[in-house]
Amino acid sequence: MLVSYNWLKDFIKLDQDPNDLAEKITRTGVEVAEVKHPEDGLKKLVVGHIIDCEPISGTHLNLTHVDVGEKELYQIVCGAPNVAAGEDVVVALPGARIADNVKIKKTKLRGNESNGMICGLQEIGFPDKLVPEKYTNGIYVFPHDAEIKPGDSAFELLGMDDYIFDFDITPNRADTLSMEGSAYEVGAITDVPVKVEGVVVKEDGPNWTNDFTVDVDSQLAPKFYLRKISNVKIGDSPLWLQRRLWNAGIRPINNVVDVTNYIMLLTGQPMHSYDARAFKTHKLVVRKANKEEKLTLLNNKEVDLDPNDIVITNGEDVVMMAGVMGGLNSEIESDTTDVLLESAIFDPTLIRKAALRHANRTEASSRYEKGVNWDATTRALDMAALLLRNDASGTINEGVITGSSVKRKSTKITTTISYINKVLGTEVSSSEIAAIFARLNFKIEINGDNLIVDVPARRWDIAIPADLVEEVGRLYGYDNIKSTQPILAETHGGYSKKEETIRRIKNVVQGQGLIEAISYSLTSLEKAIGFSKEPKKPVEVQMPLNSNRSTLRQNLMTGLVDAASYNMARKQNQLAIFEQGRVYDFENNNYNEHEHLAALYSGNVYFENWQNDNEKIDFFYVKGQLTNLFSALGINLNDVEYRAEVIMYMHPTRTAGIYIKNKYVGMIGMLDRPVTQSNKAMKDSEIYGYELNLDDIIPLILNPQTTAQSAPKFPAVERDLSILVDKDVTNQAVEDIIKANGGKYLYNLRIIDVYRGSHIAEDKKSFAYRLTFLNENDTLTDEIVNKAMNSIDASLEKQLKVEIR
C-alpha cells in the first residue's frame, strides 16, 4: 500500500519530517520499505499555457509560444502529436532537470530556437502504468477545469511534492490497506487524534429498489449492497483526485471508475461500478460459476471460469469475477449514463484462490483475501455515491438493495495487566496501558488488574490476549523493552550422538582435501534411483516445478555428478568434492530419510607440477581414502570387505559393494562410461567416487579410545612372500589364507607388488606381500616365524595352487 503523506494530513495533524515518521512507523507498526518524494532530482517544471502552435513544415514538429507566467512568451519546439493552442501543459524551463537526470538547455531545432520542453508524464518520472491512456504517447494536458495559472509549480499540481510511504504490510495488518486505517495507525504511533469523516447521503433520484432483484448466496458474499446512480457524464476526474490515485499507484481512467478506486483507497472497501445496461434483466445474482462458463475480463483476458470462482451474473450472463475483476460486458464506457455501484464482502479464501488460479491478482482481490473492515461496507457505498454526484453529475436513486448482511459480533477480550507485563518483561502501569489503548481508539475497562478491551471491527486481526500484548508492546516501544537473558534452570545443550558422529566423519573427509557441496534433494526420477544397489520406491512430489526436480534423491552421487558436469564444462577437471545429506525413499509403508556420505574424484592426486608427478586418481586412490576414513572412525578394517558388484551407472568391472560385518553399507567405483561419454564436459574422463549409508555405519563406529596403549617394546620381524597364482585369484582370497594360517604373532600384512606380464605365464600373476610378526611380550625367535611362514606356504599351495617364488 502506497500511503500519501499529504493525504494523511486530511485525518491527522502531522508536522514531523516524513523520513523520521517513516522510521517511527517501521519500528512501531508497519514496515515502510521506502519513502518516495517524486520531485527529488527534478527542478524548474512549471505550468505553461500554449498561446499558439504552428506546424514546422516538412517535419512532425510544431513551433509554440507558451506563457509560463513571465513577461515574455517562451518559444518552444514540440514534437508531441497532441500539442495544441489553448492547452495548459507542463513546461521544463531552460536549466530544468527532468527524469533520468536529463538537463534541459536552450537549443535550436530545424533552425528554430527552443527555450525549454513541453513534457509528457513519463518524461518527468511517472511510471508508464500511471499515465492516463490518452497521454501515453504525448504530452500531458491539465484538465480544463483545473484551478491553475501559468508559472505555477507543476510539482504541487501533480502531487510530486508529496512523500509516499511504501507500507510493506504483513497479512494481519490489512487494516492499513486504506488511508483511514493507515491514519488510525499513524495517529496511534504519533499519539495524535484521528478525524475520520462520517457520511450522510441525500438521495435525489427516484426509488429503484422495486424494479430490481438481487439474489446473493450469503456463504459466498456475507455482505452485499447495491446503489444506482443515474445520468452520469463520463469524463476525467478532477485533478485533486487523479493526484491521489497517482500517488497510490493507480492509473486514472474516468470519473466513475476513479471514484470506486478512490473510495477503496480511502476506506479499504473494494467497490465496483457496472454499466446498468448490462442488467437489462433487472436482476443480479451472486453464485459460483458453472462449468464451461467463460468471461472476458476488463483487461481483455478471456478466462474459463472454475466452479469455485464466485461470479456476478445478470441472471443469464456472467458480468464479473466477483472480488477480482469486472467483465468487459459491463464496463463503464464513454456513453454510460446509469451506473450500478456495488459494495460487498466476499469469502476471502475463494477470492484468493480465484485470483491465483487465473493469475489475475488485483487491488480488490488482495484486499478481500486479507480481509476488509466489516463496518465500512455501506459507508463506502454512500461516499462513492456522493462523489459520483460531485464528479460525474450523477443522480443518486433512492434506496439501497441489500443482498446479504451477515452480522458480526464485536470482539471483547478479557485479560490482565500483569499478564501483558509478564510476557513483555516490562512494568507498564495500568494508566500507561489505558493511554496506549486510547491512542489506538480502542474502548477499555480497567478494574484493578483486570482489563477488558472492546476491539473495533477495523482491527479484525485482534482476537486473543496475546494480540493485545503485541499492541501494548509495539506502542510502548520494543526499543524500550530491556534486553535480558532467560534465567532458567541449567540445561545441557549439545548435539545428539548421531549428529556428533556425522560431524566427525565430515571433518575427516574435509581434512582429506575434499570440498563440501550441497545439491538439490529434488532430481529427476531416473537420477533419483541410480547409483543404488537396490532402488526403493521413489518419493515424487505433486506438481513438480519441472521434470528435473520431480523426485527425491535416493543417492547423493547424482548431485555430485551434476556438479562434476558443471565444473568440467568450466574446465575445472581436478575435482575432489563430497556431500553429506539425506536420501529419501518409501518403504514399509513409511517415508524414510537416511543420512548418506558421497565423494567424487577426478583428475590427478597432485595439481599439475614441474616435477611431472602426475599420479592419476584411480580406484585404489579413492579406496585408500576410504580406508583412512574407516581407520579414523575406529572401524576394524578386518570387518570391511569389498565385493565386485554391478550397480546402475557405475563401471561394471571397476565397482565394488562395501560390506562391513557382511552388511552392505555402500559402494565405490568408477562412473560408467555411458554416463561420462554422454556428457560433453565429462567425455573421456575417468571419474571415481563412493557413497556410504551413514545410518548403517554410525552404529558400527567405535567411540574414540580413552585408554592409551604403549608402543610395542619388542622388535618386529618382517618377511616377504612372493607367489605366483592363477590370474583370477583375488588378493582377498590370498590374504584370507595368510591371515588364517599366520599364527597369533602375524601383526600386519600388506601387499607390496602385483605383476602380470611377459616374465610369467599369461594365465598367471604374481603377488608379493610383506608380513610383519610381533610378540608384544617377548622377542620372537626365527623358529616361530619360520613355522608360521611354512604353514602359510603350505596352505597357499594346497588351497590356491600357488607357486611360492
Add this chain to the structure above:
Amino acid sequence: MDLFDRLKELREKGLVEINKAKNEEMLNDVRVKLTGRKSELTEILHSMKDIDPSDRREVGQRVNKLRDLFNSKLDDAKTEIVEALVEEQLNKEKIDVTLPGREMHLGAKHPINIILDDLEKYFIGMGYEVVQGPEIETDHYCFEMMNLPKDHPARDMQETFYIDSDNLLRSQTSGDQARVLEKHDFAKGPLKMVGPGKVYRRDDDDATHSHQFMQMEGLVVDKNITMGDLKGTLELMAKHIFGQDRETRLRPSYFPFTEPSVEMDVSCFNCNGKGCSICKYTGWIEVLGAGMVHPNVIENAGIDSNVYGGFAFGVGLDRFAILKYGIDDIRDFYTNDVRFLEQFSREER
C-alpha cells in the same frame, strides 16, 4: 746424522706430508707413517737404549712433543677434510627453494554450513540442544500444530511441495518446534532447542529465490520467558554473527506461530547505517523473524499456555551467508562450482 737433526727433518717432512693429504684415506696413511707402530718416531723410541743416556731425557721429550704436534695437525687436517666433504655434499644437494611445492586439494566447508556450525556451537554454549526433524513432514506438524489454518496461503499446492494429501516437503523447520514441544518433559527442566535443516518452497530458482534452502529454528519455553529475553538473545546472536559493533532493532511483524511477532534488522555493515544500495538506503538489513510462541501452538502440544510460554526465532542460513559473505546469487550455493566453494577453505570457524 745427529738425532736432533733427524727429528727436525722428520718434523718438517711430516708437516708437509700432512698438508699434502687430500682425503681421509691419504691422511690415514700419513698418520700411520708418522705416528704408527712402524713409524720413525716409534723406531727412535724403541732405540732409546742406544742413545747417550745424557740425551735420553731430551730426546724422549722431543719425540713425544713431535708426536703430539703430528696428532694435533692430523686432527686439524681431518676436520678440514671432513668439513670440505660435507660442504661438497651440501653443494650437490642444493635445491631452488623458490620452486613451488606439490599441492593437493584443500578441503573446504560449504559456506552455509560454516554459518550453521558457528550458530550451533554458539547456542550449544548457551545450553541449547540441537534437534533434527524430518524433511518429509506431515501437514499436521508443519502447519496444523503451528497454527496455520487450513486456508493459509502457505498450505497451497502452489506454495508447498506436497507428496500426498498428508505429507509434504517441509516449507519451514517450525515443525521441529511442535515435535519437541509434544515430547518435552518440563518436570526435567526448561526447553531450549535449535533445529536446523533444509526446507523447500515451490519457487522458481533465480538470483534471490531457491526452491531449496536452509533454516534454523530456535525455541525456548518455560514458565517465565519474556520478550526482553527474546530481545537479549537475538541481540547477542546478531553481534556474534555480524560483529560486536552492530546495532539492532525489532519491528512488528506477523507469523502465525508467534504473537507478538517481530523481525530483527541489523545496522547495515556496508554503510554503517548511513544508507547504501545493499540496505536499499534504509541503513538497516533484515536478518530474522521471531516472536513469543503463540498460545495455540503451546496448547496444540498439550501444554497449558497459562503456565508455560516462550519465544521462538527462525534464521535463514542462506540469507546469513549471503549477507556475511556478500554473495549476490543464491544459486551459487547449489551449483557447487569449486571455484566458488574453495574460497571458503580459509573461512573455517
